[in-house]
Amino acid sequence: MSSSLIAMGVAIFLVINLVVGLAGLSLLFGTFETLFGKPKLTLLRSTKSGNFFAFGFKWNSAKEPAALDTIRIRLFNPFGSPTQVEVSKPFDAKKTSFATEVDMGPGFIDLLGAKNFDLAMVQIEVVSSTDGVVFQFDMKGPKFKKLVTEAHLTVDQFVADHKLDVVKKSQPPIDVPIRSFIADTVPGKGSQLAIATNPAFAAQFGGAAAGGAAAAGGAAAPAAENFKIAKVWIEPGCIVCNACEDIYKEVFEVLADTCIIRPGAPLDDGLRIQEAAEACPVEVIKFTKAS
Incomplete structure (x- = not known):
């Protein structure tokens, strides 16, 4: 009786350890996914005057394929004026991690100049209008304004730092000369193709070709x-x-x-x-x- 209880206790202990171990692994993988696998938006310093918004975006395009082509910024400002602003602009579609500058128009200046901006929330969306994919980022107004005004990396620097401008070299195209396969002289060789449609080789390919040549009114040349x-x-x-x-x-x-x-x-x-x-x-x- 006592040995059965001991065996049962050991089994329960092993099961508990297995469950705890699996939970720990799940938590560990979740942490790695959070730190290294999630899409990341970086606000950059625009080198252009006016209403330009510069940003870099990295994501696992193999895991989440999409042609991203729109940036959308929303302001939620219930304690200020205006209470809500949205600016949205398209850009050239990107299928892998990238950095770009987009002219957001005068609405972007209105957004940054809203009253009580410090109490507002800002939502940024990187969107694929063709694939229906949306990556959303939320932050408080003060943080957004600080990231925009104090950004030091430019688009070019971000691209260089993350090696986004590395393009695989493609093989040079093969220049395939145009050739006829019907009894034409091959340039530079002075010989002709030994094929049935060439009267010079008609006899070599049997009576049908030879007969065809004779019917055409010409005597077949001797076989090579x-x-x-x-x-x-x-x-x-x-x-x-x-x-x-x-x-x-x-x-x-x-x-x-x-x-x-x-x-x-x-x-x-x-x-x-x-x-x-x-x-x-x-x-x-x-x-x-x-x-």
Whole structure:
């Protein structure tokens, strides 16, 4: 009996410790979320005269995707005059953390000059008009005015400090020459594509092509003499267009980001390998003839 009570007591103790531990972890993660994960609004010093309002905004755009495009400032002033002011202005949509200056218009000066501003509340909203997302920040009037008038960081400094102006360099576009795949001479090579629609190679592709050439009133040229290849390889720059594999799949294999020569590929049909090389729009297929 006593051993059963002891076992029950130990079990209850372990359960209590587990619950307390989970609660502690939840509180810890909540603290981290509060300190580091919440959206943050920073009021900045405007470098422009007039009614400009400068601010920086950071948020987890991967967790809360939105195209933010509007800043809205509301004054709630029940003990002063005017009792309520709202100014709202759009800006260029931002999909990641940013800093900007917005001309809020004359209403912004009226807001800052309201009577009994020290007893008022200010609400700032950063809004996505397209996604329906609103980030809201509330503060007392004196704090808002102090942040606006005593801000020292400019938009440029905020962007630099938070590395918001770092843009990933994109790969330069590939200049793909325009080529015809119908019996045109390849510039600089003096040869023609060995394809069925080219009368010069009609005999090589069987009677249908040859008959077509004869019907057109021209005699088919003698078939080009085939040759063997000593080596074929792919240089960097493949755009995976599949042209080579379509022509000679026993030799060429197109992968996700490049092309390779198949192991044990046959190298006795030099004309088809040459055709694939000449059909390559970026000219990365190279070969040498067997001596």
